[in-house]
Amino acid sequence: MRLLDQLPTPLLLLLASAPAAQSFYLPGITPTNYKEGDLVPLTVNHLTPAQSARDTQIRSAFSFEYYHSNFHFCKPEGGPKYVSESLGSILFGDRIQTSPFSLHMGKNETCKAVCNAEEFEPRDAKFVNRRIWQNYIVNWLVDGLPAAQPYFDPTSGTEYLQPGFLLGSVENEEPRLNNHYDIYIDYHEVRKNQYRVVGIIVEPASRRDSKRRGNQDFSADCGEGGPPMVLSEKDRTKVTWTYSVYWRPSATSFATRWDKYLHVFDPKIHWFSLINSAVIVMFLIGMVSTILIRTLRKDIARYNRLDQLGLDDLNGNSAEDGIQEDSGWKLVHGDVFRPPKHSLALSVLVGNGAQLFMMAGFTIVFAVVGFLSPSNRGSLATVMIMLYTIFGFVGGYASSRVYKSFQGTKWKHLFILTPSAVPAFVFSVFFLLNLFVWARQSSGAVPFTTMLVIVGIWFVISVPLSIVGSWLGFRQSIHDPPVRTNQIPRQIPPSTGYLRLVPSMLLVGVLPFGAIFVELYFIMSSLWSNRIYYMFGFLFLSFGLLIVTSAAVTILMIYFLLCAENYHWQWRAFASSGASAGYVFVYSLLYWARMLSFSSFTGGLLYLGYSILLSFLWFCLSGSIGFFACWIFVHRIYGSLKID
Numbered sequence: 001m002r003l004l005d006q007l008p009t010p011l012l013l014l015l016a017s018a019p020a021a022q023s024f025y026l027p028g029i030t031p032t033n034y035k036e037g038d039l040v041p042l043t044v045n046h047l048t049p050a051q052s053a054r055d056t057q058i059r060s061a062f063s064f065e066y067y068h069s070n071f072h073f074c075k076p077e078g079g080p081k082y083v084s085e086s087l088g089s090i091l092f093g094d095r096i097q098t099s100p101f102s103l104h105m106g107k108n109e110t111c112k113a114v115c116n117a118e119e120f121e122p123r124d125a126k127f128v129n130r131r132i133w134q135n136y137i138v139n140w141l142v143d144g145l146p147a148a149q150p151y152f153d154p155t156s157g158t159e160y161l162q163p164g165f166l167l168g169s170v171e172n173e174e175p176r177l178n179n180h181y182d183i184y185i186d187y188h189e190v191r192k193n194q195y196r197v198v199g200i201i202v203e204p205a206s207r208r209d210s211k212r213r214g215n216q217d218f219s220a221d222c223g224e225g226g227p228p229m230v231l232s233e234k235d236r237t238k239v240t241w242t243y244s245v246y247w248r249p250s251a252t253s254f255a256t257r258w259d260k261y262l263h264v265f266d267p268k269i270h271w272f273s274l275i276n277s278a279v280i281v282m283f284l285i286g287m288v289s290t291i292l293i294r295t296l297r298k299d300i301a302r303y304n305r306l307d308q309l310g311l312d313d314l315n316g317n318s319a320e321d322g323i324q325e326d327s328g329w330k331l332v333h334g335d336v337f338r339p340p341k342h343s344l345a346l347s348v349l350v351g352n353g354a355q356l357f358m359m360a361g362f363t364i365v366f367a368v369v370g371f372l373s374p375s376n377r378g379s380l381a382t383v384m385i386m387l388y389t390i391f392g393f394v395g396g397y398a399s400s401r402v403y404k405s406f407q408g409t410k411w412k413h414l415f416i417l418t419p420s421a422v423p424a425f426v427f428s429v430f431f432l433l434n435l436f437v438w439a440r441q442s443s444g445a446v447p448f449t450t451m452l453v454i455v456g457i458w459f460v461i462s463v464p465l466s467i468v469g470s471w472l473g474f475r476q477s478i479h480d481p482p483v484r485t486n487q488i489p490r491q492i493p494p495s496t497g498y499l500r501l502v503p504s505m506l507l508v509g510v511l512p513f514g515a516i517f518v519e520l521y522f523i524m525s526s527l528w529s530n531r532i533y534y535m536f537g538f539l540f541l542s543f544g545l546l547i548v549t550s551a552a553v554t555i556l557m558i559y560f561l562l563c564a565e566n567y568h569w570q571w572r573a574f575a576s577s578g579a580s581a582g583y584v585f586v587y588s589l590l591y592w593a594r595m596l597s598f599s600s601f602t603g604g605l606l607y608l609g610y611s612i613l614l615s616f617l618w619f620c621l622s623g624s625i626g627f628f629a630c631w632i633f634v635h636r637i638y639g640s641l642k643i644d
């Protein structure tokens with residue numbers, strides 16, 4: 001029980017300390033200094049669907065490469081080139097390429113054409129108009145900083161930046177293509193003639209009369225104040241892409257240039273939910289400690305006293321009978337360590353859950369400490385992959401220790417299944433979904449080579465590590481369980497009420513879900529629209545609350561289960577604690593109904609597929625929390641019994 005008594009203290013200390021609400025990070029890249037007139041690189045990333053400002057709906061799940069032929073964006077001379085990226089960045093859809101824009105530090109330029117006029121066929125126009133209707137945004141990077149549009153957050157009264165700017169707008173049911181860009185770049189002077197880029201805002205506009213003027217220097221008429229650019233779906237339309245650049249001196253330093261992007265939405269809601277969950281946790285801890293420790297101590301004292309009596313009294317039968325009449329967890333001491341059915345599957349799941357748990361925990365800690373700055377694109381995903389790979393060792397070890405305690409014999413199966421079963425399932429679903437994305441010509445499709453790299457990393461690093469872990473767990477001797485298991489299994493009285501499988505799962509799962517569902521909302525918003533998630537302080541606290549809640553509520557459930565003389569606690573602990581995954585899944589369906597309106601079948605399929613994947617991984621993770629908590633609990637309480 002010490003475990004449970006000690007956990008809340010550090011958590012509370014953390015609750016009281018500062019990093020929760022403030023976004024704090026170490027800059028991930030070294031600053032580049034530019035002299036006046038130096039070329040500042042503008043790179044282009046994919047086009048992504050974003051939340052519509054009017055009805056906050058997200059209408060698509062696919063992203064498109066910037067140079068997708070239907071968009072007719074101007075290409076640089078000699079064709080665009082890919083900029084090298086991290087693995088995580090590629091996985092999360094970044095496709096960064098060079099662009100034809102030439103921005104010179106400190107030099108204002110008004111109205112330049114990017115290239116000669118482009119001609120849109122009706123087919124292209126249909127495609128682009130549809131994307132405008134779906135609220136797609138264009139993503140650019142200037143000196144590694146995403147071009148943004150400013151927004152106002154009424155709840156906190158502050159302005160923040162969101163990466164990307166609109167491809168077009170819909171007015172009077174008419175899609176208008178933004179073919180002119182006013183680019184505002186903030187620069188900061190560090191020394192004389194040494195400047196750094198500290199901000200970029202793009203204000204796009206739709207101008208039909210934009211035309212390239214003359215033949216030299218790409219100067220143009222920008223058609224300001226004229227009619228908007230509407231792509232005809234019946235005829236060919238000529239479009240000239242134009243832009244103006246304005247350089248503005250700024251007092252913002254390089255180290256803080258990301259601050260406006262890392263906006264905490266609705267901090268009140270986060271605090272509210274945290275305090276809410278904290279209260280629930282307190283309540284649960286109170287329940288667990290009072291009910292369990294007190295009644296248990298009393299029980300144990302009484303049982304042991306009866307035992308003593310039974311030994312002293314030569315006619316021990318009466319005392320034995322006394323215990324027999326007493327219904328309670330002690331009665332199942334001869335069965336509680338009986339290996340469960342399908343012990344191999346449970347061990348494999350628990351091992352994988354432990355691996356995911358370690359990965360999630362370490363990633364969140366790294367993020368809170370500030371190692372995963374968003375200025376280092378894709379670092380979050382890369383670190384997650386790396387940690388998952390490395391913690392294959394933990395997964396293997398955990399699964400073989402658990403299997404050993406279940407007196408398993410199919411060791412070869414365990415060694416192979418632990419590193420392969422769950423990843424293979426995840427990878428096949430991922431691969432299937434990727435086929436759909438690929439068929440839609442979306443750039444979100446993970447390239448085949450990246451897939452190979454992932455399989456390679458998994459095969460070369462994760463699998464051997466997991467096998468080594470399993471081997472160590474297999475070699476290590478295991479303590480005998482504190483009580484002996486009887487030869488003949490005890491009859492289990494039929495379960496009633498909330499102790500039946502499904503009600504117990506529903507009951508136990510809801511509380512851990514309550515601890516994280518607010519963060520889940522913000523994580524989903526950043527996954528499916530273009531927001532940057534940077535509320536790791538809150539996430540860290542929620543994760544802590546999740547662990548404590550899962551552990552406490554599962555222990556309570558298992559205690560009542562054992563009191564009802566049902567000793568099948570192993571699967572029950574895993575399943576009921578993992579049941580919060582069911583809530584996560586239902587929540588993602590609700591999120592779909594409220595926030596997303598995919599017009600295509602594949603969009604919905606993609607969303608559903610990823611939700612199932614997420615929920616499954618969640619099931620393993622939270623299930624293993626409950627399992628290990630009950631494991632410790634059961635060993636403790638039966639360890640304190642004196643039998644024979």
Ligand SMILES: *[C@@H]1O[C@H](CO)[C@@H](O)[C@H](O)[C@H]1NC(C)=O
Nearest residue numbers: 106107108245246247248249
């Ligand atoms: C460039 O334009 C910005 C915004 O209009 C202005 O503040 C700045 O002074 C201009 N810079 C120069 C060198 O003219």
